[in-house]
Amino acid sequence: MTQAVPNITGRLTGSTALITGAAGGIGSATARRLAEEGANVVALDRASSGARLAEVVAEVTALGVRALAVHADVTEQASLNAAVEHAVAELGAFDIVFANAGVIGSGLAENVTEEDWNAQIDVNLGGVWRTLKAAIPVLKAEGSPGSVIITSSSAGLRAAGGGGTYAAAKHGLVGLARAWAHELGPYGVRVNTIHPTAVATPLVMNDANLRASRPDLEHPTPDDVRELWSRGKLLDIGWIEPVDVANAVLFLASPEARYITGIQLPIDAGSTTKWG
Numbered sequence: 001m002t003q004a005v006p007n008i009t010g011r012l013t014g015s016t017a018l019i020t021g022a023a024g025g026i027g028s029a030t031a032r033r034l035a036e037e038g039a040n041v042v043a044l045d046r047a048s049s050g051a052r053l054a055e056v057v058a059e060v061t062a063l064g065v066r067a068l069a070v071h072a073d074v075t076e077q078a079s080l081n082a083a084v085e086h087a088v089a090e091l092g093a094f095d096i097v098f099a100n101a102g103v104i105g106s107g108l109a110e111n112v113t114e115e116d117w118n119a120q121i122d123v124n125l126g127g128v129w130r131t132l133k134a135a136i137p138v139l140k141a142e143g144s145p146g147s148v149i150i151t152s153s154s155a156g157l158r159a160a161g162g163g164g165t166y167a168a169a170k171h172g173l174v175g176l177a178r179a180w181a182h183e184l185g186p187y188g189v190r191v192n193t194i195h196p197t198a199v200a201t202p203l204v205m206n207d208a209n210l211r212a213s214r215p216d217l218e219h220p221t222p223d224d225v226r227e228l229w230s231r232g233k234l235l236d237i238g239w240i241e242p243v244d245v246a247n248a249v250l251f252l253a254s255p256e257a258r259y260i261t262g263i264q265l266p267i268d269a270g271s272t273t274k275w276g
């Protein structure tokens with residue numbers, strides 16, 4: 001006798017997700033994955049993402065759900081408030097927030113300028129705080145279970161030399177999420193952070209970052225760093241794909257995770273365990 005296969009399609013039918021950084025690698029993959037499971041999508045990114053954000057919305061709409069592109073900068077509270085207001089007017093209240101927009105930077109402590117520090121903290125930590133400041137009233141008023149998922153990083157659980165500013169912001173997100181899990185629990189809203197290792201997106205798969213890993217090569221390709229990057233992990237891979245992150249977000253957003261809140265979920269091929 002064969003075992004019944006659980007029906008895992010339509011896991012988010014009836015939900016609407018607000019996704020920041022939706023034009024980027026992880027944000028766009030997650031928009032597609034949540035839409036495949038039936039969620040409507042508010043795709044938010046800064047104005048400079050223009051055409052790419054429109055493409056993501058077109059791809060998501062083609063899956064049969066409703067989607068809306070909204071431009072906002074997570075460093076500007078007023079633009080986020082306006083984006084949330086516009087989204088609710090167009091698609092109704094959202095019950096899922098994926099606070100994911102971020103930038104990367106590096107440098108030894110004594111070389112990081114005040115400007116670099118402020119810019120990174122403002123997007124990576126302040127941007128998530130502002131996103132939720134705008135979104136929490138909607139989640140509280142929604143009156144049905146909600147889920148907030150915040151993109152931290154493996155650098156939000158441990159740190160490497162030369163990445164102090166990024167690690168400070170990403171560790172800070174864990175504190176925010178823990179506090180918000182307390183504040184929103186009584187409203188049935190769960191709050192969790194995810195902690196990906198290197199993901200194949202423009203954020204890390206760019207010339208400067210590849211050259212930093214392989215200064216011995218003039219034009220290193222991803223293949224040239226694969227073995228080096230795999231040394232930090234328990235599984236024999238150099239990096240993960242955006243869909244691997246999207247699948248974890250889907251799980252945390254879905255009713256399957258209905259009693260999971262206040263956790264830090266690594267998606268890292270074992271790197272936190274190896275170095276933690």
Ligand SMILES: NC(=O)c1ccc[n+]([C@@H]2O[C@H](COP(=O)([O-])OP(=O)(O)OC[C@H]3O[C@@H](n4cnc5c(N)ncnc54)[C@H](O)[C@@H]3O)[C@@H](O)[C@H]2O)c1
Pocket residue numbers: 020021022023024025026027044045046049072073074075100101102103104123127151152153154195196197198199200201202203204
């Ligand atoms: N790629 C990785 O290896 C990796 C690993 C761990 C964590 N992360 C985190 O994942 C998140 C997504 O990164 P990604 O890899 O998809 O990078 P990405 O560069 O492809 O996407 C980031 C998106 O954020 C948007 N963004 C940046 N600043 C913004 C602002 N001020 N306002 C609104 N939007 C803004 C960008 O326009 C872009 O579309 C980031 O928070 C990043 O720190 C990435």
